[in-house]
Amino acid sequence: MLGISEQGFRRLEAYKMAQLTEPAFMIPVESSNVEAFGYVDEDQTLFVDFLAKGNSAGSRYVYYEVEPEVYSQFMASPSKGSFIWTHLRDRYDYEKLR
Numbered sequence: 001m002l003g004i005s006e007q008g009f010r011r012l013e014a015y016k017m018a019q020l021t022e023p024a025f026m027i028p029v030e031s032s033n034v035e036a037f038g039y040v041d042e043d044q045t046l047f048v049d050f051l052a053k054g055n056s057a058g059s060r061y062v063y064y065e066v067e068p069e070v071y072s073q074f075m076a077s078p079s080k081g082s083f084i085w086t087h088l089r090d091r092y093d094y095e096k097l098r
Contacts, residue, residue: 010043033081039071063094
């Protein structure tokens with residue numbers, strides 16, 4: 001893998017997927033904080049597009065190694081933003097993609 005760790009390779013692949021202009025796997029939601037989300041089973045990566053606030057553009061974050069059970073709980077949650085804050089933010093590696 002060209003001197004890159006497996007985790008680094010997965011992150012690079014997830015990053016490349018997130019750079020798509022209109023990813024087919026993003027699901028729009030009605031939320032005060034979240035615009036859309038998508039999950040890739042093979043990599044257990046959760047992509048979240050947050051709504052723009054004020055003059056700043058919306059942002060996309062990716063959360064790594066999110067188990068399918070946790071993703072199911074996220075989908076069922078009535079408040080996506082609250083779920084991210086209480087169940088994902090401090091428990092999973094994540095990074096801002098844009």
